[in-house]
Amino acid sequence: MTDKTVPGMSARRTAIVGGLMVATGPLSLTLYTPALPTLVVDLGTTDAGAKLTLTVYFAAFALAQLICGPLSDRFGRRSVGISFFVIYVLGSLLSAAAPNLELLFLGRFIQGFGVSAGVALSRAMVRDQFVGSEAIRILTLINLILTVTPAVAPTLGSVILLLGTWHLMFVVMAGFGLAIVALLATSARETLPETARVPFRPSVIVGNYRRLLVAPAFLFPSLLLGLTFSGFHGFTALLPFVLIEGIGLTPFQFAMAMLVQTASFISGNLVVGFLSTRISSERLVTCALALLGLSGLGFAILPHAFPGSVIAIMIPVGVWMLGLAFISPVATTAAMSGFGAIAGAAGALTGFFQVGGGFAGSLAASTLFPDAFSALTTQLPLVAALTIAVALLDRWRIRH
Structure with a gap:
């Protein structure tokens, strides 16, 4: 269901362009996670200070989407995407040159501001052109492309540490x-026709967000998106300290352990892509809830039952990622399905919930618990x- 007033893009091209834009976010997160303990020493900070570089990034990422989405509803997806990714490049270069924690915070904030375009615009581009099960299929393809970056990034980060310092990661x-x-x-085409564009005025923006x-x-x-991603980003912030500092893995061994996370997410996306046209969205969500429940129990029980075991930690991580793969495209499609006229704002606000959940999860993991292990085994079950x-x-609301 493509709008004929603009050339549009094929499903495959939309998935590739959207997937690569979205992949920049986790690249900026996972590439340098093996270097977090090293960063603590180099910048003379604490574990909490290092983890706050993730929190600053999430805060900018979440808030900037609220600007990016309405801008794309007014000026189009392509031009806004180019502008925001130029900002991301500038933030990356500032981070690479940062001599202290304060400038690294600033660079990470600018990075998060620029990379916000990835989530907001990829979803808006899908909604501009596709609906229903086709939209779920495209978003699943985007998620599948998204998994390539986390699969490669920690290993690449470990290699970069062998060749240079953490500064090189930002280059x-x-x-x-x-x-x-x-x-x-x-390679991208504009997916929003001139006739469908919305004025960029504060009253219009506030009204659209209020409507949503x-x-x-x-x-x-x-x-649901915000909560599942708060869990994901919560353990993303914690795992380097639990596995490297707590258990004693090397950065390369840490990267190998993280392949469990990536393989689970890839497997989940493949299964969802197969099932999306065969079973209902409600049943997909039921599968996701069962997986998330099992993961929560795993986090609460296994690390205590098998202290010092990498497998006891990575099993619930892998099960959580399976649940995330099931729930993410379904929840995104459901949230945006009735708001095609303001797809940019809807995509931005779903992204705000998703990344805002990541911000809340990483902030709670960094500040509310005495150590990373306690945070992992308490926060994730909750x-x-x-x-x-x-x-x-939500199901009760729909049925009553």
Whole structure:
């Protein structure tokens, strides 16, 4: 269901362009996670200070989407994407040159601001052109492409540490950002026709966001996204300290352990891609809730039952990623399905919930617990329980 007033893009091209844009976010997160303990020593900071570089990034990432989405509804997806990824490149270069933690915070903030375009615009581009099970299929393809970066990034980060310092990692990020700018300039097409564009005025923007936030059909799926991603980014911030500092893995061994996370997410996306046209969205969400519940129990029990075991930690991580693969495209499609006229704002606000959940998860993991192990075994079971409760409340609302 492509709008004929603009050339549009094929499903495959939309998935490739959208997937690479979205992949920049986890690249900026996972590439340098093996270097977090090293960064603590180099910058003379604490574990909490190093983890806050993730939190600053998430905060900018979440808030900037609220600007990026309406800008794309007014000026189009392609030009706004190019502008924001140029900002991302500048933030990467500033981070690469940062001599202290304060400038690294600034660079990470600018990075997060620029990379916000990835989530907001990829979803808007899908909604501009596709609906229903076809949209779920495209978003699943985008998620599958998204997994390539986390699969490679920790290993690449470990190799970079052997060749240089953590500064070099941000140079690599800048190069990836330049590649996205070139891709948008040469291979992407504008998916939003001139006739469908919305004025960029504060009253219009606030009105659109208010319309979305008071709509239960938008709010509940967005809350599910926020909660599941808060769990994901919570353990992303914690695992380097649990596995490298706590258990004693080398950065390369850590990268190998993280392949469990990536393989689970890839497997989940493949299964969802197969099932999306065969079973209902409600059944996909039921599968996701069962997996998240099992993962929460695993985090609560296994690390205590088998102290010092990498497998006891990575099993619940892998099960969580399976659940995330099931719930993400379904919840995103459900949240945006009734708001095609303001797809940029809807994509931005779903992204805000998703990345805002990541911000809340990483902030809680960094500040509310005495150590990383306690955070991992307490926070994740609580998030799993809350996610299931929200999903059940949504089903009750629909049926009554």
